[in-house]
Amino acid sequence: MxxxxxxxxxxxxxxxxxxxxxxxxxxxxxxxxxxxxxxxxxxxxxxxxxxxxxxxxxxxxxxxxxxxxxxxxxxxxxxxxxxxxQRVRIHGVTSRVPAPEKGIPWGVAHVKAPQAWSTTTGHKIRIGVVDTGVDFNHPDLRGSLARGINLLNRSLLPHDDNGHGTHIAGTIAAANQPQGMIGVAPRSLIHPIKAFDHNGSAYVSDIILAIDWCVRNRMNIINMSFGMKSRSKALLNAVTNAANAGVIIVASSGNDGKRRAIDYPARYPQTISVGATTRLRRIAPFSNRGIYIDIYAPGDKITSAWLKGKYHEMSGTSMATSHVSGAVALLLAKHPELTPTEVKSALRRSMQPLRGKKAPRMTGELDIAKMLQIMEK
Structure with a gap:
């Protein structure tokens, strides 16, 4: 040429x-x-x-x-x-200021993360959170943040001007007991990659640049709490190359309440696709569901960190995805040799059955204690 x-x-x-x-x-x-x-x-x-x-x-x-x-x-x-x-959107549905809730949020307790902390806290597992950035001054996140990048303006830190990225980071790795909240993997490291603007919108090229950064900087996990309806060969190519490099990609399924379709990149088989559940272990009404979902996790009325050191309650498959990213961090800290395929298998072999007459039998809800137990056999 x-x-x-x-x-x-x-x-x-x-x-x-x-x-x-x-x-x-x-x-x-x-x-x-x-x-x-x-x-x-x-x-x-x-x-x-x-x-x-x-x-x-x-x-x-x-x-x-x-x-x-x-x-x-x-x-x-x-x-x-x-x-x-193409344009890509973050997967948050509703947002409101919650009643005061400190300590262990319901979702973190529900997936049995506290039972794992005597043996693993996700120590030094690196998680690239591709999102709107993070609140660097949040007291619950100060000990959990590592170097990231702002892809929208490389001369600036990846500061969050939306709130979604901070919320995701909190559920994964907040560590401020007893004053604040605690996340699923409190000793894991969040590397914030700002690819989304203040409206929660990004281009596919921003996502690919984020994946590129994560692979080059040796992230163990990439959290992708966003999606789009149409396929992108370029994004599939990037996801495939990251998975081949050993990076585990956790992606949210989308919030359209669809029964047979989920958003991309969660629909790509190289990712761990996540649907959302309620406190009653039922699929949340807004969550996409069906054969493309690998696992479900709490995503309804989740309280986590927010801008200016505050807290917010959000619902969405985004919130479910952050619980799964934290769970994978706990697993990798104990078994760093696991491949993306082996991690997905461990999650699927240890799921709790979902409740409800129409609940799928082939997939279930995240259970961290059972996952770690199975891996010791």
Whole structure:
């Protein structure tokens, strides 16, 4: 491939006036083409301001940039694939200020995390939380936070301007007893990756950059409390490469109350897909469900950390996912050699049956004590 010609074409098309520009993901079929492109682009972007809008995603040999609807594969057919850079949303349903609740939240107790703490607290397990950032000053999170990245503005820390990311981090790893709350894996480390804006919206390319960062920085787990309805080959490619690198990806199924469909990336088999339950061990009415769900966990009226050192109650499959990420951290701290496939198997072999006449028999609810017990046999 003539990467110089491709760069010139890219420069011209990105500055084209009167055209409708949309963010695209352009994947190179051949590694050598991608390497040559990155080398030439790196040398040119300092002097060509247009090219500074191009972002490279090494994990899938791709770039993202705004280009017109006239896609480049017509000129560079067979050498690149092009897809629209879609929008992704976080999976929170409702949010309100709760009645004061300190100590162990109901969901953390419900999945039997406290029974595990005498043998594992998730010590030093690294969890990449791809979300809206985190409140660095929250007293319950200060001891649980490690280095992250702000993909929306790399010169800033990944500060949370929404609340969702802080809520997720709290359920996974809050550690402030007896003054505040405690999460599922209180000695695990949260690496906040801000890919979502204050409205809880991101592009697929932001998610791929986040996955890339997690793989390069050797995260053990990636928490993905978000989703979209349509498939993305680029995102599947990134998820597959991360799983092949040994990273466990936990993803929320979505909040549409669907019985036979769940959102992406949870629908990809390389992830652990999570549905939400209530205190009564029933599937929450808002939760997507069905054959694509690997496991259920508490997701209804979950109290956790919030902005400005406060607490909030939220419902959603996002909240269920954070319980499962914490459970995986507890498991990996004891059995660091486990692969993503083995972790999923351990979760599924130790589930509690769900309640309700129409409850699925093939899957159930997270039970940490049983999971750890099974692993000792």
């Amino acid at each position: 003539d990467t110089t010609a491709f760069l010139r074409w890219l420069q011209g098309t990105m500055t084209e006036k009167g055209a409708s520009h949309r963010k695209r993901i352009i994947r190179f079929q051949h590694t050598e083409d991608f390497r040559r492109f990155v080398h030439e682009w790196s040398e040119m972007k300092g002097s060509v301001s247009t090219l500074q809008a191009v972002r490279q995603m090494g994990i899938i040999q791709a770039i993202s940039c705004p280009i017109p609807d006239d896609s480049p594969h017509r000129r560079f057919d067979g050498r690149v694939w092009v897809e629209t850079d």
